[in-house]
Structure formats: structure tokens, C-alpha cells
Amino acid sequence: xxxxxxFLPVLKETPSEAQIASxxxxxxxxxIKQATAGIYxxxxxxxxxxxxxxxxxxxxxxxxxxxxxLMPTLQSADLWRESGRYDDYxxxxxxxxxxxxxxxxxxxxxxxxxxxxxxxxxxxxxxLPLTLYHIQWKFRDEVRPRFxxxxxxxxxxxxxxxxxxxxxxxxxxxxxxxxxxxxxxxRMGLQAIPMRADSGPIGGDDTHEFLVLAETGESEVFYDSxxxxxxxxxxxxxxDSRAECEAIVTEWTTPxxxxxxxxxxxxxxxxxxxxxxxxxxxxxGQIFYFGTKYSEPMGATVQGxxxxxxxxxxxxHGIGVSRLVGAIIEASHDEKGIIWPEGVxxxxxxxxxxxxxxxxxxxxxxxLYASLTALGLEPLYDDRDERAGGxxxxxxxxxxxxxxxxxxxxxxxxxxxxxxxxxxESEELPPEAAVEKLAQIYAGHVLxxxx
Amino acid sequence: xxxxxxFLPVLKETPSEAQIASxxxxxxxxxIKQATAGIYxxxxxxxxxxxxxxxxxxxxxxxxxxxxxLMPTLQSADLWRESGRYDDYxxxxxxxxxxxxxxxxxxxxxxxxxxxxxxxxxxxxxxLPLTLYHIQWKFRDEVRPRFxxxxxxxxxxxxxxxxxxxxxxxxxxxxxxxxxxxxxxxRMGLQAIPMRADSGPIGGDDTHEFLVLAETGESEVFYDSxxxxxxxxxxxxxxDSRAECEAIVTEWTTPxxxxxxxxxxxxxxxxxxxxxxxxxxxxxGQIFYFGTKYSEPMGATVQGxxxxxxxxxxxxHGIGVSRLVGAIIEASHDEKGIIWPEGVxxxxxxxxxxxxxxxxxxxxxxxLYASLTALGLEPLYDDRDERAGGxxxxxxxxxxxxxxxxxxxxxxxxxxxxxxxxxxESEELPPEAAVEKLAQIYAGHVLxxxx
Numbered sequence: 001x002x003x004x005x006x007f008l009p010v011l012k013e014t015p016s017e018a019q020i021a022s023x024x025x026x027x028x029x030x031x032i033k034q035a036t037a038g039i040y041x042x043x044x045x046x047x048x049x050x051x052x053x054x055x056x057x058x059x060x061x062x063x064x065x066x067x068x069x070l071m072p073t074l075q076s077a078d079l080w081r082e083s084g085r086y087d088d089y090x091x092x093x094x095x096x097x098x099x100x101x102x103x104x105x106x107x108x109x110x111x112x113x114x115x116x117x118x119x120x121x122x123x124x125x126x127x128l129p130l131t132l133y134h135i136q137w138k139f140r141d142e143v144r145p146r147f148x149x150x151x152x153x154x155x156x157x158x159x160x161x162x163x164x165x166x167x168x169x170x171x172x173x174x175x176x177x178x179x180x181x182x183x184x185x186x187r188m189g190l191q192a193i194p195m196r197a198d199s200g201p202i203g204g205d206d207t208h209e210f211l212v213l214a215e216t217g218e219s220e221v222f223y224d225s226x227x228x229x230x231x232x233x234x235x236x237x238x239x240d241s242r243a244e245c246e247a248i249v250t251e252w253t254t255p256x257x258x259x260x261x262x263x264x265x266x267x268x269x270x271x272x273x274x275x276x277x278x279x280x281x282x283x284x285g286q287i288f289y290f291g292t293k294y295s296e297p298m299g300a301t302v303q304g305x306x307x308x309x310x311x312x313x314x315x316x317h318g319i320g321v322s323r324l325v326g327a328i329i330e331a332s333h334d335e336k337g338i339i340w341p342e343g344v345x346x347x348x349x350x351x352x353x354x355x356x357x358x359x360x361x362x363x364x365x366x367x368l369y370a371s372l373t374a375l376g377l378e379p380l381y382d383d384r385d386e387r388a389g390g391x392x393x394x395x396x397x398x399x400x401x402x403x404x405x406x407x408x409x410x411x412x413x414x415x416x417x418x419x420x421x422x423x424x425e426s427e428e429l430p431p432e433a434a435v436e437k438l439a440q441i442y443a444g445h446v447l448x449x450x451x
Numbered sequence: 452x453x454x455x456x457x458f459l460p461v462l463k464e465t466p467s468e469a470q471i472a473s474x475x476x477x478x479x480x481x482x483i484k485q486a487t488a489g490i491y492x493x494x495x496x497x498x499x500x501x502x503x504x505x506x507x508x509x510x511x512x513x514x515x516x517x518x519x520x521l522m523p524t525l526q527s528a529d530l531w532r533e534s535g536r537y538d539d540y541x542x543x544x545x546x547x548x549x550x551x552x553x554x555x556x557x558x559x560x561x562x563x564x565x566x567x568x569x570x571x572x573x574x575x576x577x578x579l580p581l582t583l584y585h586i587q588w589k590f591r592d593e594v595r596p597r598f599x600x601x602x603x604x605x606x607x608x609x610x611x612x613x614x615x616x617x618x619x620x621x622x623x624x625x626x627x628x629x630x631x632x633x634x635x636x637x638r639m640g641l642q643a644i645p646m647r648a649d650s651g652p653i654g655g656d657d658t659h660e661f662l663v664l665a666e667t668g669e670s671e672v673f674y675d676s677x678x679x680x681x682x683x684x685x686x687x688x689x690x691d692s693r694a695e696c697e698a699i700v701t702e703w704t705t706p707x708x709x710x711x712x713x714x715x716x717x718x719x720x721x722x723x724x725x726x727x728x729x730x731x732x733x734x735x736g737q738i739f740y741f742g743t744k745y746s747e748p749m750g751a752t753v754q755g756x757x758x759x760x761x762x763x764x765x766x767x768h769g770i771g772v773s774r775l776v777g778a779i780i781e782a783s784h785d786e787k788g789i790i791w792p793e794g795v796x797x798x799x800x801x802x803x804x805x806x807x808x809x810x811x812x813x814x815x816x817x818x819l820y821a822s823l824t825a826l827g828l829e830p831l832y833d834d835r836d837e838r839a840g841g842x843x844x845x846x847x848x849x850x851x852x853x854x855x856x857x858x859x860x861x862x863x864x865x866x867x868x869x870x871x872x873x874x875x876e877s878e879e880l881p882p883e884a885a886v887e888k889l890a891q892i893y894a895g896h897v898l899x900x901x902x
Binding site: 005006062069078093104121139141449 | 522
């Protein structure tokens with residue numbers, strides 16, 4: 001993308017309404033604009049990151065064998081009356097009346113709707129196991145929306161639902177979700193720690209939240225430092241293998257890690273003192289096993305092997321996709337701006353032309369642009385006629401992990417400058433070598449246009 | 452995808468509520484399920500097609516130089532009061548009150564919101580031209596929703612907005628949109644004819660609708676048959692070239708083509724009789740040039756070259772993405788089911804195993820599956836233990852354009868059967884040759900996972 005043709009309205013001033021770094025930086029970097037309280041437009045740069053996260057979530061869910069679909073944003077109130085949650089949900093549910101006076105609502109979650117689909121179409125245990133998921137906009141009428149997309153009212157979320165014949169099968173689904181979530185967060189450059197949690201309004205027996213450590217997190221968290229050494233890395237997981245999934249879950253849930261809601265001081269104090277950590281965390285996902293809580297009242301049964309109807313064992317599993325954009329920034333920024341991890345960066349590298357209009361510099365930038373594009377990488381070329389200082393400040397603010405600086409002086413010596421946003425370190429090298437280095441850096445990443 | 456792990460709830464019976472072919476077939480093929488009147492869940496097969504169409508729209512918009520972003524589904528009523536459309540819009544606008552008693556609405560379109568973004572961030576003519584678009588769910592509270600996704604209440608639509616300094620620039624944007632739309636529909640296997648239209652509630656001087664010919668269309672259309680011979684084909688278009696875009700627009704708008712709203716009998720009757728056609732059509736898109744209709748009342752001005760403020764010239768341009776799923780089926784089906792064009796098919800080929808459990812047949816199917824997948828193609832392998840008749844009926848119903856049938860008898864002679872859904876013609880050939888033929892068929896298509 002050429003910046004002269006893009007829409008990147010960066011702000012020089014820090015907006016006064018923003019209390020936390022991610023909110024400030026998303027506004028300043030031209031990623032979002034508030035439409036009304038707690039509701040945002042995603043400007044091109046923000047949309048691109050959101051879409052990248054969405055793609056990663058899809059890829060990892062499909063890899064785990066889960067099936068994508070899409071439920072609507074608006075739902076009929078009838079199903080929620082059937083499950084008994086219509087009255088329970090309170091003022092956070094946005095209730096709507098249509099032109100015929102029918103009660104509707106903007107879905108805050110989809111247990112009822114997916115259970116309705118299941119009971120209409122699935123009749124036999126032979127159709128199980130089944131996990132369906134979607135990524136869709138949801139609404140929660142927060143009384144005091146704040147922190148930008150971290151606590152908005154209209155938010156983008158992945159929610160998945162497993163349907164299984166037995167509790168054991170459903171616990172395998174639970175484990176499969178935990179593993180796929182760990183991989184999802186790792187690909188986003190995040191360390192998200194699973195912590196035993198409270199089940200809240202969804203209900204259920206087993207539940208873990210995934211928390212990203214960040215000073216601005218809403219939860220207080222306590223953990224054994226050994227958990228932060230764990231990585232899936234290049235491990236290939238067979239999601240059909242119960243033993244494999246269970247082993248990973250055991251590995252991640254054995255070290256102590258709890259939010260203040262479930263914190264147990266005695267157990268925590270039994271950890272060697274040098275490994276005890278307390279911090280704050282941002283919740284970026286949660287998984288639940290809730291058994292037959294919805295299938296029983298809503299009659300979601302299958303014919304079991306003995307011909308008798310069995311209510312299915314279910315769980316629901318969510319990742320806050322729009323919230324993750326904020327969480328990643330909270331975890332990765334400095335005083336100059338955002339620092340995107342390579343897995344989620346909206347553009348793979350910035351190209352800064354120090355002397356726009358200089359025929360040699362222009363040609364070198366165009367050649368770099370073409371070479372990177374040919375590799376499937378997406379460069380952002382600042383081709384505006386601006387001062388170098390302004391171009392650098394914009395690149396630092398929007399946080400592309402790599403910057404190539406091209407100027408007449410370097411070109412005389414046959415070199416350009418490749419700079420890491422994270423370390424600030426630069427090296428001079430021939431343009432082809434800079435391209436080659438970026439190709440290596442992104443070799444392990446899925447390259448796909450993220451509209 | 453293996454059918455045993457997918458969720459494809461095909462129906463044997465024709466649902467009584469469905470009056471038109473696309474609605475019937477989408478329900479029968481397990482693509483959608485009604486959630487409530489005019490609101491649908493997109494089951495996995497339907498979602499996959501919807502997402503393919505979304506990707507094609509994105510690809511063609513980005514190719515034309517338009518910039519993707521995302522506006523929210525809910526909007527504040529205030530902006531609509533500013534443009535004067537809040538009261539005009541009537542009962543089709545879904546009005547919502549939040550917990551603080553603020554008036555909101557589910558966006559039926561986004562002229563107000565995008566103009567608000569523009570005026571907040573763009574100040575100079577140097578930032579023009581600019582075309583922003585998004586693809587987002589919208590709501591229109593139809594009094595009598597019907598025909599499935601063709602006339603639903605919650606619908607998925609691409610809407611784009613151009614901002615230009617002069618009328619001439621805005622007309623180039625209009626032409627650019629027409630060309631990109633023609634290419635979009637062609638890639639979807641559709642012939643959509645641009646017809647001069649009425650501007651309706653959006654307002655404006657210039658507008659064309661794009662209509663797909665189909666018996667069940669809501670509009671009566673009249674056209675000169677020469678227009679149906681036009682094709683963009685492999686033409687490479689430079690979207691920056693006014694002359695090139697204008698020439699294509701002239702080519703497509705010179706032959707007579709009107710809906711009943713703008714039909715002019717005298718002009719029509721002047722066409723040679725053997726070229727006069729009347730038919731029915733489904734509207735799948737519309738483009739508008741409306742000048743300063745929104746920019747003036749909303750104060751969306753830029754500083755012109757002479758330093759004085761100029762209200763920008765705008766247009767809006769829409770493609771009905773969810774409606775297109777129905778339109779494609781209306782245009783392409785037979786008594787057995789859907790016939791997907793190659794450009795939008797949810798899976799590129801079906802693999803039918805005539806004798807599941809036979810080790811040779813199973814191995815041959817697995818090998819085909821692996822070979823097709825390695826090419827970037829997505830096969831759907833019917834690996835269920837079902838009768839051949841049932842498997843064929845399902846494949847015909849869901850409409851994959853190509854089917855590979857694998858059975859012990861053929862394998863003895865080293866062959867499988869490759870069948871075209873459209874023509875019904877089959878040929879026997881070695882498995883590797885079937886793969887090679889499919890690779891050729893899909894060679895011109897963008898292969899990308901469509902979650």
C-alpha cells in the first residue's frame with residue numbers, strides 16, 4: 001500500500017478521553033474512531049489488524065477440527081425465555097422491539113441459538129462429536145463503556161460450542177479448545193495464561209480464563225513463574241488424540257495460576273517464594289464445560305447407541321477478537337507508539353523514502369515495494385512529500401515491526417537501512433539483502449491478504 | 452473436508468414456507484436456517500459461500516484502489532437527524548433505545564457515518580481522491596420478509612463511498628465502481644446488467660442498478676440483446692485511467708437496458724425487433740453519484756487549491772453480498788439442486804466413495820483428497836457409510852461443479868469417474884489425470900481458504 005492512497009489519519013495530540021495506552025494509541029494511529037459511546041468504526045489500519053486476528057482464530061479453529069458458520073446479530077427473545085436467561089440477563093442485554101412489536105435482542109452470546117440449530121438437525125449419537133463456532137459482532141450494553149475497544153459495547157467475538165455424547169467426550173473438546181487457544185495467542189505474539197475461573201452467568205463445572213499480563217488489566221492475578229516458560233512452539237498437535245491434548249492441558253494447568261476471584265492463598269504460599277508472582281491481567285478468552293445445562297431445558301437430545309434419547313454434553317468457548325487488538329497493544333508498545341508482533345502486524349514492513357521526488361530514491365523504493373510484494377509480503381510505502389522526521393514518527397506510532405529507510409546518501413554506497421521497531425537497532429545492507437532478511441523473518445508466518 | 456466431520460444437514464422434504472428455488476435449495480442443502488422472520492443463521496456450507504463472495508468483493512475493490520475499513524452495525528440517531536433522514540426513513544429503520552434512553556438504530560446504510568468520519572479527519576484537497584468501503588451486516592425491518600436471504604431483514608452488504616474534489620473526479624469514481632462491479636459479478640459466474648435506475652431514498656443524479664436475469668426477479672426489465680454478449684474476460688483494466696474506465700462504461704451503457712421504473716417505450720421500440728428482450732431481474736447492486744447532498748448539510752468540506760472550503764462530491768455504491776448467494780442459485784440450478792459456478796463453489800470437487808470400508812477404494816479416495824489439497828483445492832469427501840444413490844443425490848443437491856466417483860470396479864481398471872454437475876457428462880480416467888484436469892479447470896481462480 002502506498003500511503004498517498006491510504007487513509008491513515010494519525011493524530012498529533014493525545015485524545016483526552018483515553019485513559020489507557022491501547023485506547024490512546026489506537027486513536028492516535030488512526031485505527032479507530034468512536035461512533036458513539038462504546039461503539040467504534042475500525043479505520044483501515046485497525047480493520048486490517050482485526051481481520052488478521054480473525055484469520056488466525058479461524059485457522060486455528062479449523063485446524064482443531066471445529067466447523068465455522070455464522071449466526072445473526074439479532075435474535076428472537078423467545079429462545080431466551082425458553083432457557084430462562086431472558087429475565088436473568090439484566091440491563092446489559094440490548095432489548096429491541098421490531099415494527100410488529102416482537103421482542104428481539106442483540107445477541108451477547110449464542111448458547112440458545114446454537115442449541116436450537118442443533119436440536120433441529122442432529123438426531124443421532126453417530127453425528128457426534130461436533131463443534132460449531134462463529135466469529136460475529138455482539139453487543140453488551142455496558143453501563144460505563146471505556147478503555148476503547150477493550151470494554152466497548154459492540155464487540156467482535158469468536159464463540160464456539162461443542163456437542164458430545166458423554167462427559168468424557170466433552171472434556172476432550174474442552175482440552176482441544178484450550179490447546180487451540182494457546183496456539184492462537186502464541187501466533188499473535190501473546191502469552192495468555194489459562195487460569196481457573198468462576199463460571200458466572202454462563203454456568204458450568206469447569207472453566208478457565210486466558211489472561212494476558214499487562215499493568216492495565218482489570219483482574220489481579222497470581223501465578224507460579226514457571227508457567228511463563230511454557231511454549232507450544234513448533235509442536236505438532238494431533239487434536240484427535242485425547243492423550244496429547246490432555247498432556248498439554250496438564251502441563252499448562254499444573255503450575256498455580258488464578259485470578260483474584262479464585263485465588264487460594266494457602267496454595268499460593270506453598271510455592272517457593274522466588275517463583276510467586278502477582279500482577280494484573282487482561283482477559284482475552286474463556287472456555288467452559290457446562291454439561292447439560294442448556295440441552296436439558298431446551299430438549300437437545302440425540303438417540304444414543306441403545307436407542308434412548310440422551311441430552312448432549314456441551315461447552316462454550318470464546319475469544320474476544322476486537323478486545324485482543326487492545327490487549328496486544330497493552331502488552332507491546334513504548335513511548336513512541338505501538339510495536340506489532342510479526343504475526344499480527346497490519347503491514348510487514350514500512351518503506352520510508354527520505355527524498356521523495358529524487359529519481360534514484362523513488363526507483364529504489366519502487367523496486368523494494370515490488371520485491372516484497374512478489375514474496376507475498378505487504379509493505380507500506382510512505383511516498384508522501386514530508387520531512388523524514390514526520391515519516392519516522394508515523395512509522396514508530398503505527399508500529400510496523402520493520403522499517404526500510406531509503407535515501408540518496410545510502411544509495412550512493414549501495415545500501416538501505418533496515419530498522420527493528422522493537423530494539424531500535426539498524427543495519428545498513430544492500431536492498432536485496434534487506435528483502436532477503438524480511439523473507440526469512442516472515443518465513444514461518446501465514447501470508448494472506450487481510451482485507 | 453470429510454463429510455463425516457462436517458455439519459451438512461440436508462433435508463429430504465421441501466420446506467413448505469419456501470416459495471422460490473433459491474430459498475428452497477438453501478434450506479434443503481443445509482446452507483441456512485431461519486432464526487426468526489427474515490433473519491438467518493448461515494450453516495457451514497452457506498457461510499462458506501458467503502465468505503467466498505465477500506472475498507471476491509474485497510479483492511475487486513482493493514484492485515480498483517478502494518480502501519477497506521469497518522463501520523459498526525449500530526449507530527446513534529443524532530447523525531441521522533443531522534442529515535434529515537431520521538424521520539424520512541420510516542418503519543423500515545430499526546430504532547433502538549439503549550439503557551440510558553439514547554436513540555440508536557441498526558444501520559440500513561452508512562452515508563451519515565462515513566461522512567462524519569471524513570469531516571473529522573480529512574481537511575485538504577491533497578488527501579483526495581478517496582474511496583472507503585466496508586462489508587457489514589445491515590438491517591431493514593421489512594414488513595413482510597420473504598424469499599429467504601433474497602429479502603431478509605438482516606443482510607450482508609458491501610457499501611462504498613467516494614470523496615472527490617470535483618464532479619468530474621466523482622464521475623470517474625462512479626465509472627471505476629461500475630467496472631469493478633462488472634468484474635465482481637463475472638468472477639461469480641453471473642451476468643449482471645447495469646440499468647439506469649431511479650435514485651430513491653439515497654437521492655442523486657446518476658445511478659445504475661445491476662440486475663441478474665432470473666424468472667423470479669422482483670423487477671421487470673427491458674434490454675437490447677447485444678448487451679448480453681459483453682464480457683470483460685481477461686481484460687486488464689487500469690483503474691487510474693479515466694479513458695479506460697469511461698470506455699468500458701460507455702460500452703455497457705450504450706445498449707438499451709432499463710427496469711420498468713425507468714423504461715422508455717419509444718426508445719425500446721426503436722431497437723430492431725429481434726434484439727428486443729423483456730424479462731425479470733434480481734437487483735444485486737447499485738451505484739450512485741449524488742454530489743454534495745450529504746457533504747453540504749453535514750459540513751464535509753476540504754480546503755481547495757485556492758484555500759477556500761469546498762464541499763466534497765460523493766457517491767455511494769452497494770453490492771448485496773448475502774442476496775447474491777440467492778441470486779446465483781436462482782440463475783444456476785436444476786431440478787436436482789444447485790449448480791455452483793467454479794468461482795464461488797464452497798468446495799472445488801466432491802469425492803464419492805462407492806464402497807466405504809473397502810481398503811482399495813478408501814486408499815484411492817484418501818490419495819485424491821491429499822493430491823487436491825496439495826494443489827490448494829478444497830475437496831469435500833463423502834466418507835460416510837451410505838448407499839451410492841444417497842451420496843449422489845447429496846452431491847447433486849449441494850451443487851459442487853465436479854464430482855470424482857471412486858469404486859472398486861473402476862479401480863480394477865485404474866480409473867475413477869469425473870462428472871460435471873452442469874452437463875452431467877462423465878469420463879473415466881486415471882486418478883492422477885482427474886486431479887490434473889481439476890487443476891487446469893481452477894487454474895484461473897484465486898485459491899484461498901474461505902472460512
